[in-house]
Amino acid sequence: MLELKTRKTQKTMEPVTGLSILDHALKNDVEWGFSCTRGTCARCRCYIAEGRDLLSLPSDEEESRLEPEEIEQGYRLACQCIVKQSGAISVTHKPYF
Numbered sequence: 001m002l003e004l005k006t007r008k009t010q011k012t013m014e015p016v017t018g019l020s021i022l023d024h025a026l027k028n029d030v031e032w033g034f035s036c037t038r039g040t041c042a043r044c045r046c047y048i049a050e051g052r053d054l055l056s057l058p059s060d061e062e063e064s065r066l067e068p069e070e071i072e073q074g075y076r077l078a079c080q081c082i083v084k085q086s087g088a089i090s091v092t093h094k095p096y097f
């Protein structure tokens with residue numbers, strides 16, 4: 001299952017391989033702040049609490065927008081982060097502001 005959490009809500013859904021975390025939020029009516037969808041604004045920034053190995057590796061955009069320490073700790077950009085494999089995934093929206 002894929003669990004999405006924001007400050008206001010929490011929703012669980014079946015993960016769909018090939019879709020980004022942001023795609024899942026939009027498809028399931030989870031209010032998830034975003035703007036560019038290209039990995040530059042970082043408004044979709046999130047923390048992967050569970051299931052990091054079920055997601056795509058950080059994209060070039062994430063590598064340049066996020067600090068290496070953030071990526072190491074489990075922060076990603078939801079618009080760049082693609083579900084590769086089904087399983088238990090938990091993601092919390094963590095924009096900078």
Ligand code: FES
Pocket residue numbers: 034035036037038039040041042043044045077078079080
């Ligand atoms: S929506 Fe802008 S970085 Fe993801």
